Amino acid sequence: MHRHELVFEQTRTTILIGRGLIGRGHELLVTDAGLVPDQRIYLAIDAGPERIVADRHGRLLEAALEAQGGVARGIFEAAESAKSMETVERIWDDLLQVGMDRRGLLVAIGGGIVCDVAGFAASGWMRGIDLVLAPTTLLCMVDAAIGGKTGVNRPLANGGLGKNLVGAFWPAKLVICDCDVLATLGPREFRAGLAECLKHALIDGEESLVAFERDLPSVLERNPETLPDFVARSAGVKVSIVQRDPRESGDRALLNLGHTYAHALESQVDLELLHGEAVALGLVAACRAASAAGLLSGRELENRVTGLLDRCGLPTCIPAGGSADLGALREVMRLDKKSLGGQIRLVLPRAVGQIEVVDGLADEVVDAGWAAILRAE
């Protein structure tokens, strides 16, 4: 079992990565989250497609927690539209009904949507109760469950969805990454997680990128022997960056590599992109924008990234038109730009392992990124 520790202000997060961990849920909560005998637990469970997460992984965790007695639970749909205040209120209503006090523990098991929304509910209940996350997607294991960001989306006036506009930093005490659960993850969702793993490798440096390239065939086969090491390496990159800059006043922004483009794409809900798919496109756009800004010479890195994304089965371009036309996407970025005080900020690569936050870029540079991923029909 791999173990990472992350100290986020007053909270120490222990991140455990291995196999067969959910079945050991009670033991791990006692040893690594300080669970005591009369502490109440509320389980927020991702339903999963055809309830596969609730019926398999959720049940296993519930069975493991039987020793605790009186565990309450709610089952939630993992949809961006349900990553909302309504869902937070539903959890708060449940907590009220079961008489959850300030010593209570909220445990979420599921993907990034359920972990984000349940984490936000935990941050607000009685001004904050302890949180444990058991991520069940690759993306959530290496990214969403680490670093304390919780939150919900808000509808935008233009009909789109403002991602994560309301939220709080509320780090989990314990994150249990049981790689066995990845066996049931849909192929599209599994691939989406690889985009964040590639992003972490690009940020970390050549050694990580070479390891990513080497491990990819085995990871794509979901070899249970390979996954824990692969997840641990990728999660470790996020841990070390968040440790340096928990509240994103500096280096944590590097984790937004490709994300300004990704968020604009994601806000166009009719494109129906998963977060990781939007990040994949954003990585290609960031490479091209870096070339246009003079940070990268030539397209060597862009080609390497595109080649790896192809191997992962992730999109590297989308047909232009409708919500994916340059005008529409520029408009979304313009709105985003306003919220950043009129500046376009992109996180761009100068080289593998040399990622920079660049402000005040010319429109031509930003558009070069869009041109790389919008395919004329």
Ligand SMILES: NC(=O)c1ccc[n+]([C@@H]2O[C@H](COP(=O)([O-])OP(=O)(O)OC[C@H]3O[C@@H](n4cnc5c(N)ncnc54)[C@H](O)[C@@H]3O)[C@@H](O)[C@H]2O)c1
């Ligand atoms: N808090 C953060 O720092 C952070 C970072 C990155 C992303 N996010 C957020 O995470 C969300 C995306 O999360 P995600 O990629 O984990 O996807 P998700 O939560 O949308 O889940 C994807 C699908 O997989 C299903 N699923 C989950 N685990 C499964 C399993 N083991 N087997 C079968 N099906 C399973 C879910 O029910 C859902 O249908 C976005 O809302 C994004 O904004 C948050």
